[in-house]
Amino acid sequence: MASALGTVSLLPGRALLHFLFPSCCASCGATRRGVGGGGLCRACWRALPLLDGDDACRACALPSAAPLCQSCRNGVPPVSRAAGVVRYEGVARRLVHALKFRGHDILAAPSGALMAATARAHGFDLGSGAVVPVPSTTRRNRERGYDPGALLAEEVARRLGRPFRALLSRIREVPPQSTLPAGQRRRNVQGAFAASPAARGADLLLVDDVMTTGATAFEAARTLREAGASRVDLLVLARTPEAEPLLHAPPETA
Numbered sequence: 001m002a003s004a005l006g007t008v009s010l011l012p013g014r015a016l017l018h019f020l021f022p023s024c025c026a027s028c029g030a031t032r033r034g035v036g037g038g039g040l041c042r043a044c045w046r047a048l049p050l051l052d053g054d055d056a057c058r059a060c061a062l063p064s065a066a067p068l069c070q071s072c073r074n075g076v077p078p079v080s081r082a083a084g085v086v087r088y089e090g091v092a093r094r095l096v097h098a099l100k101f102r103g104h105d106i107l108a109a110p111s112g113a114l115m116a117a118t119a120r121a122h123g124f125d126l127g128s129g130a131v132v133p134v135p136s137t138t139r140r141n142r143e144r145g146y147d148p149g150a151l152l153a154e155e156v157a158r159r160l161g162r163p164f165r166a167l168l169s170r171i172r173e174v175p176p177q178s179t180l181p182a183g184q185r186r187r188n189v190q191g192a193f194a195a196s197p198a199a200r201g202a203d204l205l206l207v208d209d210v211m212t213t214g215a216t217a218f219e220a221a222r223t224l225r226e227a228g229a230s231r232v233d234l235l236v237l238a239r240t241p242e243a244e245p246l247l248h249a250p251p252e253t254a
């Protein structure tokens with residue numbers, strides 16, 4: 001104990017903090033520079049499976065479905081266009097899980113920076129209206145102490161120089177979408193949001209962390225459009241490579 005204390009006393013401030021609160025990569029577990037918290041190591045940031053925007057559906061960001069996937073051709077998407085940063089797999093999946101479920105709120109700022117860069121690359125930075133998060137449920141935000149979608153949207157807004165406005169609220173708690181099969185997700189989230197009257201006439205950039213079937217993001221976009229938003233673009237951090245969005249209600253089952 002005495003020798004350990006001796007070691008501690010020889011360390012300068014930041015090294016001492018690192019000794020007491022070592023930081024590991026939230027994806028691979030490797031020791032990373034920095035103090036406490038988490039974040040990703042450099043190798044994992046570099047290994048993110050970036051989405052090819054030119055090859056993705058322009059209404060739901062589904063990979064390998066340009067210009068419009070089958071589902072977006074069949075229905076009328078509630079968003080004018082959509083873009084995603086990474087495919088929801090591998091390192092990206094572990095990044096999103098760490099941000100959403102393991103308390104690594106430190107990942108929101110660098111992730112939001114990547115989203116803002118993607119928004120710029122797609123010309124989404126040219127809008128004049130607010131950046132709006134898809135809100136998570138109150139109960140889950142209370143449990144983890146923060147709202148991941150809101151943290152991402154704040155960073156995107158700051159970097160694009162657009163205002164951040166929380167124009168959507170949850171008006172009922174629903175079971176987590178991740179616990180439901182794809183066919184039940186649209187109905188599960190129907191009527192889950194309410195929009196502020198301030199959405200009327202606005203040109204909005206809707207931000208969410210992960211898009212699987214699109215049921216949640218499209219319901220949020222639909223709510224903003226019904227409240228009078230003139231335009232809603234969608235920007236997500238991660239997009240699943242396989243599932244198509246459910247623009248239409250799933251077939252009724254007996």
Ligand SMILES: [Zn+2]
Pocket residue numbers: 025026027028029030040041042043044
């Ligand atoms: Zn790593």
Ligand SMILES: [Zn+2]
Pocket residue numbers: 057058059060061062065068069070071072073245
């Ligand atoms: Zn699509």
